[in-house]
Amino acid sequence: MQNFQSIYRSDVESDWCPGCGDFGILSAITQALGELEIPPWKCAIFSGIGCSGKTPHFINAYGIHTLHGRPLPFAIGAKMANPSLTVIAISGDGDGYGIGAGHFVNAGRRNVDITYIVHNNGVYGLTKGQASPTLKRGVQPKSLKYPNLNDMVNPIALALASGYSFVARGFAYNVKHLKEIIKQAVIHKGLALIDVLQPCPVFNTVDTKEKYMERIKILDGNEFPTTDIKKAFEKALDEENLWIGIFYKNPEKQTYEERYSEILSSYPSECPANLKMSDEKGNPTTDISEVLNNFLC
Amino acid sequence: MIVNWLIGGPQGMGVDTSANSFARSCAYAGYWVFGKREYHSNITGEHSYFIVTVSDKPVHSFRDKLDVLSTSDERTLRLHINDVKSGGAVIYDAEISLEALNIKRDDLVFVPIKYNEIIKETAEKFGLGDVKKLQVMRNSICVFASAGLLELPAECVEESMKHIFTGKRTKVLEPNKYAGLVAYKYAQSFSHKIEKKLPKREVETKRVILTGTQATALGKLAAGCRFQTYYPITPATDESEFLESIAKKYNMVVIQAEDEIAAITMSIGASLAGARASSSTSGPGFSLMAEALGWAGMNEVPIVVIDYQRGGPSTGLPTRHEQGDLKFAIYAGHGEFPRIVLSPGDIEEAFYIVVDAFNLAEKYQCPVIVLEDKLLANSVKTINQLDLSKLKIERGKILYDSQNGKMLKKFKRFEFSEDGISPRVFLGHEGFIFWNSGDEHDEFGHITEDPENRLRMHEKRLKKLQKIVEETPVEKKIGEFGNPDSKFVVVTWGSTVGVALSALEELKEEKGVELFLLQIKMIHPLDAELVKSKIKGKVKIAVENNYSGQLASHITEKTGEFFDHLILKWTGRPISHDELISALEKIIKMNYKEKRLVLSAGI
Numbered sequence: 001m002q003n004f005q006s007i008y009r010s011d012v013e014s015d016w017c018p019g020c021g022d023f024g025i026l027s028a029i030t031q032a033l034g035e036l037e038i039p040p041w042k043c044a045i046f047s048g049i050g051c052s053g054k055t056p057h058f059i060n061a062y063g064i065h066t067l068h069g070r071p072l073p074f075a076i077g078a079k080m081a082n083p084s085l086t087v088i089a090i091s092g093d094g095d096g097y098g099i100g101a102g103h104f105v106n107a108g109r110r111n112v113d114i115t116y117i118v119h120n121n122g123v124y125g126l127t128k129g130q131a132s133p134t135l136k137r138g139v140q141p142k143s144l145k146y147p148n149l150n151d152m153v154n155p156i157a158l159a160l161a162s163g164y165s166f167v168a169r170g171f172a173y174n175v176k177h178l179k180e181i182i183k184q185a186v187i188h189k190g191l192a193l194i195d196v197l198q199p200c201p202v203f204n205t206v207d208t209k210e211k212y213m214e215r216i217k218i219l220d221g222n223e224f225p226t227t228d229i230k231k232a233f234e235k236a237l238d239e240e241n242l243w244i245g246i247f248y249k250n251p252e253k254q255t256y257e258e259r260y261s262e263i264l265s266s267y268p269s270e271c272p273a274n275l276k277m278s279d280e281k282g283n284p285t286t287d288i289s290e291v292l293n294n295f296l297c
Numbered sequence: 298m299i300v301n302w303l304i305g306g307p308q309g310m311g312v313d314t315s316a317n318s319f320a321r322s323c324a325y326a327g328y329w330v331f332g333k334r335e336y337h338s339n340i341t342g343e344h345s346y347f348i349v350t351v352s353d354k355p356v357h358s359f360r361d362k363l364d365v366l367s368t369s370d371e372r373t374l375r376l377h378i379n380d381v382k383s384g385g386a387v388i389y390d391a392e393i394s395l396e397a398l399n400i401k402r403d404d405l406v407f408v409p410i411k412y413n414e415i416i417k418e419t420a421e422k423f424g425l426g427d428v429k430k431l432q433v434m435r436n437s438i439c440v441f442a443s444a445g446l447l448e449l450p451a452e453c454v455e456e457s458m459k460h461i462f463t464g465k466r467t468k469v470l471e472p473n474k475y476a477g478l479v480a481y482k483y484a485q486s487f488s489h490k491i492e493k494k495l496p497k498r499e500v501e502t503k504r505v506i507l508t509g510t511q512a513t514a515l516g517k518l519a520a521g522c523r524f525q526t527y528y529p530i531t532p533a534t535d536e537s538e539f540l541e542s543i544a545k546k547y548n549m550v551v552i553q554a555e556d557e558i559a560a561i562t563m564s565i566g567a568s569l570a571g572a573r574a575s576s577s578t579s580g581p582g583f584s585l586m587a588e589a590l591g592w593a594g595m596n597e598v599p600i601v602v603i604d605y606q607r608g609g610p611s612t613g614l615p616t617r618h619e620q621g622d623l624k625f626a627i628y629a630g631h632g633e634f635p636r637i638v639l640s641p642g643d644i645e646e647a648f649y650i651v652v653d654a655f656n657l658a659e660k661y662q663c664p665v666i667v668l669e670d671k672l673l674a675n676s677v678k679t680i681n682q683l684d685l686s687k688l689k690i691e692r693g694k695i696l697y698d699s700q701n702g703k704m705l706k707k708f709k710r711f712e713f714s715e716d717g718i719s720p721r722v723f724l725g726h727e728g729f730i731f732w733n734s735g736d737e738h739d740e741f742g743h744i745t746e747d748p749e750n751r752l753r754m755h756e757k758r759l760k761k762l763q764k765i766v767e768e769t770p771v772e773k774k775i776g777e778f779g780n781p782d783s784k785f786v787v788v789t790w791g792s793t794v795g796v797a798l799s800a801l802e803e804l805k806e807e808k809g810v811e812l813f814l815l816q817i818k819m820i821h822p823l824d825a826e827l828v829k830s831k832i833k834g835k836v837k838i839a840v841e842n843n844y845s846g847q848l849a850s851h852i853t854e855k856t857g858e859f860f861d862h863l864i865l866k867w868t869g870r871p872i873s874h875d876e877l878i879s880a881l882e883k884i885i886k887m888n889y890k891e892k893r894l895v896l897s898a899g900i
Contacts, residue, residue: 007705012743039727040705040730041705041725041726041727041728041729041730042725044569044570044724044725046566049735054744056732057732057734057743057744060705060707060730061730062724062725062730062731062732063730063731063732063733063742064566064569064724064732064733065732065733065734065735065736065744066562066592066733066735067562067588067589067592067735070558070559070562070589072559073554073558073559073560073562073563073566074562074563074565074566074569075566076552076559076563076566077524077526077562077563077564077565077566077567077568077569077570077574078566078567078569078570078724079566080524080550080552080563080567081524081550081566081567081568081570081571081572081574082570082571082572082723082724082725084725085570085724085725102555102556102559103555103559105555106554106555106559260550263544263545264544264545264548264549264550265545265546265548266548267548267550270548271523271548271550271572272523272524272548272549272550272567272570272572272573272574273567273570273571273572273723273724273725274571275521275523275548275572275573277520277521277573277690277692278521278689278690278692282689282690282691283686283688283689283690284519284520284521284652284685284688284689284690285521286518286519286520286521286547288515288518288519288683288685289685290546291515291518291543292505292515292682292683294460295505295506295507295511296503296504296505296682297321297324297325297500297504297505297506297679
């Protein structure tokens with residue numbers, strides 16, 4: 001067997017800023033996939049736009065760098081067409097909780113077996129530091145002309161409310177902890193959100209690495225993950241402490257793939273991606289005559 | 298011989314179903330039909346109507362003037378009475394006073410039907426209870442009465458009713474039949490007063506009766522498409538709902554997405570995994586898809602999008618017909634990328650063109666937009682049995698090599714090649730990996746802003762357009778009808794081809810005027826040389842359901858040939874046979890000087 005861990009890192013040089021939390025997330029992802037011994041070609045990684053969007057280029061797997069806010073529906077399409085893929089979607093907080101917020105919520109309703117990693121730093125880094133949906137109201141990182149006027153979204157609570165069956169938060173500077181969360185999320189059957197606190201060392205002059213370190217607490221492994229959504233909400237809404245770890249996990253919840261397998265006669269063993277649609281001569285193999293008979297006249 | 302029949306009533310009360318049932322009945326009796334549906338953006342109550350044009354020859358369009366007006370409410374009677382031809386017949390509710398409505402048409406045959414009495418009698422016979430809830434039965438009664446009047450065999454209507462009263466509704470089939478036959482017998486006693494009849498006739502060929510959305514859906518199925526996404530929108534939703542109804546057997550994943558952005562991006566994701574994937578929408582939804590179209594163009598991903606055009610801009614006329622998206626389909630999205638825009642001229646062609654769309658998308662690895670429209674979507678038509686032996690699946694350059702446990706292959710998905718097309722592998726293909734990016738990328742798919750790479754990569758993609766023009770057979774690019782030597786050429790596209798063809802036939806048969814009709818099927822990339830050669834030196838007349846003559850201006854842009862006349866209509870109603878004939882006659886015979894000729898018939 002090949003050593004997957006060593007081959008997961010691509011030779012593409014990253015252009016992230018020195019000290020960026022993205023490096024930690026990248027390491028956690030490649031280590032997690034390597035340790036899980038998933039062959040790179042079984043794995044498809046979708047990303048959106050922004051610094052986080054570049055992540056797939058640094059990983060040796062099928063890497064699809066999509067549109068701003070849209071990695072989830074791209075990823076859902078691929079997974080539903082070929083459920084045997086391991087699918088990971090990567091966003092930034094602007095990507096996932098701003099422009100892609102509609103997809104964020106609706107993906108929860110479907111519970112497709114995907115791992116969704118959101119790099120959360122409170123700013124739009126690549127466009128030079130504007131406020132993102134996770135920036136607190138009233139704070140003013142260096143690029144803002146006046147203090148932020150918008151309330152922040154709570155990704156953990158939003159994910160719980162939207163139906164995600166695995167909800168977690170990690171910290172980009174605690175790679176080992178994050179890696180374990182990613183491994184569990186990938187193994188988990190259903191849609192998993194991992195919100196990753198990832199301070200932007202250049203533009204978020206408010207929520208710095210040091211500030212996070214002061215507030216971060218790791219969820220008690222005896223109590224969490226829980227299947228009690230109320231308990232998970234309680235921790236998610238805790239304003240004093242910033243909890244990291246797996247808040248909620250419900251492996252019993254039916255995935256979208258399973259729901260379709262109940263509707264369709266032989267999905268997912270026969271899935272849209274593996275259909276043999278023609279014979280050697282290019283003649284279509286689909287027999288539509290049964291349907292057509294209803295319209296004969 | 299043509300019988301033009303109209304049924305109307307409040308929206309949501311079964312007008313659509315009755316019309317389809319009448320159309321099917323005529324088809325079972327051996328006739329060719331074309332049915333046009335008009336409805337409001339409203340759930341119940343507003344006036345909707347359906348015209349079914351029946352003929353002993355293939356029929357391509359509806360007619361305005363009616364032979365039979367089939368009503369069960371006052372409003373339909375009032376709104377359409379003046380469209381009935383002299384000598385025609387009107388079926389109406391016997392409880393309505395024609396006098397009170399000031400209807401004075403002693404040139405018509407009036408057939409009063411005692412709807413309430415028939416329903417009451419039926420309710421008693423079958424023990425159905427609340428008569429108020431049975432008012433929907435008026436539809437069946439109305440259809441049966443029409444059949445009786447026209448001497449259309451009752452068994453043809455009964456057969457067609459079986460297709461409507463299915464599932465839970467099977468139990469109401471018998472009462473509807475019973476009520477209908479009462480009306481049938483009564484209306485039969487009037488048939489000697491009218492000239493036109495629809496007795497059973499022998500059918501020349503095996504045929505099917507389909508709507509545009511059904512033909513499109515069947516094309517997708519036959520083409521091997523098993524992944525469809527949509528967001529509910531009129532008039533596109535019918536296609537996806539039809540696919541949902543047959544999804545089980547064919548393992549088709551049909552997803553109702555949260556918006557059209559999700560719809561198209563899900564399809565792109567599925568296509569990357571190796572599925573033939575598609576999304577169907579209408580103008581507003583297609584607008585939302587623009588950015589993702591560019592991503593598919595940039596990453597050379599095959600994808601088929603059906604845009605069922607409706608009245609625009611914005612919400613526009615959501616349930617009405619228009620051909621206003623042609624230019625948008627060609628240019629939707631920022632920057633430059635290859636795409637193909639096709640448009641079928643009728644329901645039969647919609648089936649075949651959809652199969653072509655998937656082949657072209659995969660062969661040239663780009664988005665294909667199929668421009669359909671509300672008329673095509675919602676019309677019902679008898680067409681020749683679909684010939685499945687004509688279909689071929691062409692998936693283009695796909696690499697099936699396996700690495701067989703060798704080292705991981707970093708695949709050059711965008712490898713520069715002679716013809717600009719690089720082989721594909723699908724996500725999950727063993728031993729391979731590749732990258733995609735909406736950023737400009739190198740052969741591996743990694744981001745690069747290197748000008749040398751950009752020079753080549755941008756051209757690699759865009760030069761496919763020339764190749765598409767060169768390699769596509771003429772008959773898939775244009776349609777030619779009538780006399781190519783005519784001094785006049787009528788140029789049109791989409792469902793307007795039907796009415797143009799119908800006008801062309803009548804002008805030839807009844808007026809001895811021969812025209813040449815040119816249909817543009819592959820709108821983009823346009824084969825400029827081919828089109829130019831067909832229209833050069835002729836009096837050029839474009840017929841389009843839009844304000845600006847979008848196809849005409851597109852052709853002028855590409856060929857340098859200017860149009861002499863534009864016959865246009867943007868009332869949300871399709872161009873009718875009768876108004877097109879008079880418009881064409883104005884141009885041909887009266888030496889009409891104006892460039893624009895604006896039509897407005899229909900309510």
